[in-house]
Amino acid sequence: EPEVTQTPSHQVTQMGxxxxxxxxxxxxxxYFYWYRQILGxxxxxxxxxxxxxxxxxxxxxxxxxxxxxxxGSNFTLKIxxxxxxxxxxxxxxxxDREGSxxxxxxxxxxxxx
Amino acid sequence: QQQVKQSPQSLIVQKGGIPIINxxxxxxxxxxxxxxxxxxxxxxxxLIAIRPDVxxxxxxxxxxxxxxxxxxxxxxxxxxxPGDSATYFCAASSPGAGSYQLTFGKGTKLSVIx
Numbered sequence: 001e002p003e004v005t006q007t008p009s010h011q012v013t014q015m016g017x018x019x020x021x022x023x024x025x026x027x028x029x030x031y032f033y034w035y036r037q038i039l040g041x042x043x044x045x046x047x048x049x050x051x052x053x054x055x056x057x058x059x060x061x062x063x064x065x066x067x068x069x070x071x072g073s074n075f076t077l078k079i080x081x082x083x084x085x086x087x088x089x090x091x092x093x094x095x096d097r098e099g100s101x102x103x104x105x106x107x108x109x110x111x112x113x
Numbered sequence: 114q115q116q117v118k119q120s121p122q123s124l125i126v127q128k129g130g131i132p133i134i135n136x137x138x139x140x141x142x143x144x145x146x147x148x149x150x151x152x153x154x155x156x157x158x159x160l161i162a163i164r165p166d167v168x169x170x171x172x173x174x175x176x177x178x179x180x181x182x183x184x185x186x187x188x189x190x191x192x193x194x195p196g197d198s199a200t201y202f203c204a205a206s207s208p209g210a211g212s213y214q215l216t217f218g219k220g221t222k223l224s225v226i227x
Contacts, residue, residue, distance in 0.1 A: 004156075031213065042219045043149075043157060043202060048212040056212035091156050099145055099206075099213055104156035 002026040004105035006092050012111045016081050021108045023075045023092030031095040032075045033102065034067065036060070036088040043091065049075065082112045115140055117205050119218025126193055127226050134221045135187045136203035143205040147215070148177065148188050151200045160201075161188075193225045 005024045013019050025032055034046040047057040049067055066078045075094075079086055092105040118137045126132045136146075145164055149157035163170045163177040163186065170177045174191040190197055200222045204215040 033214065035215070043204075043215075043217040045214040045216065048214050050212075056214055058214075093215075095213065099208065101147065101159050101162060102213075102215060103159065104149075106156045107154075 004092055004094055004103055006090075006105040006108050008108060009106065010109045010111070012113065013082055015084055015112055019079050019082055019110060021077045021079075021090050021092075021110070023077075023094075023105055024073060025075055025092070025094035026096070026103060029094035029096045029103075031098075031102075032067075032069070033093040033095070034077045035091045035093060035104075037091065037107075038088045046077070046090075079110075082110075084112050086110060087112045115216050117203060117216050117218040119203050119221060121221060122219070123222040123224070125224045125226060128194060130193050130225070132190050132193055132197075132223055132225075133187055134201055134203070134223075135185065136205075136218050137183075137185045138205050139184065140205070140207065140216075141184070142207040143216075144208070145206045145213070146177070146179065146186050147204050147206075148175070149202045149204060149217075151202065151220075157202060190223075193223075195225045195227050198223055198225050 007022045032049040037043045047061045048055045064080045089107040091107045093102040095102045147162035148160045150160045151157045161172045161175045165181045176189040179186045200220045202220045203218040206213045
């Protein structure tokens with residue numbers, strides 16, 4: 001069964017450093033999302049991406065965040081200058097068509113020290 | 114307006130029991146209501162989903178009941194097993210700006226005791 005994959009599984013970084021989280025969507029899926037989950041809390045939407053551009057973003061997704069699909073397969077989330085409060089699980093999700101199911105990857109645990 | 118309220122926060126049932134998790138929403142534009150199951154350290158896994166044109170959907174031991182007028186929906190797990198012990202999240206989405214982003218509830222930690 002096709003699945004969303006994410007790398008790395010765990011990333012430790014120092015405050016102020018840049019990190020790039022990577023996702024490989026299910027092939028033929030067209031809609032891509034990043035969500036985050038702070039330990040013990042609910043899953044929160046960050047950004048959606050369709051047709052090579054951001055379709056919607058939340059208040060969390062400020063100027064420190066960016067997304068791109070550099071090579072037509074990977075979907076990346078970049079945090080330019082990490083803060084302690086960016087420590088969370090980051091999930092990539094993909095969807096094949098409008099209004100259908102979103103499938104989540106296993107997540108990247110980001111720890112900012 | 115965008116919130117999805119989920120209860121209870123935690124639930125303990127005996128094996129074979131029927132845990133019920135409830136969610137309520139305000140945004141009438143929501144038109145898709147999935148439930149996700151999450152084990153520790155893993156990503157949310159889609160369990161079952163419903164749209165407002167039906168009042169109930171059953172898949173295996175999992176049933177969603179949907180009350181459009183009350184803007185509430187619930188998950189029932191029949192014949193619960195210890196392997197069902199996980200955190201369950203309800204969610205909702207609407208077409209919005211074509212995004213279909215999911216708005217999640219706060220989750221219910223279910224423990225099924227053998």
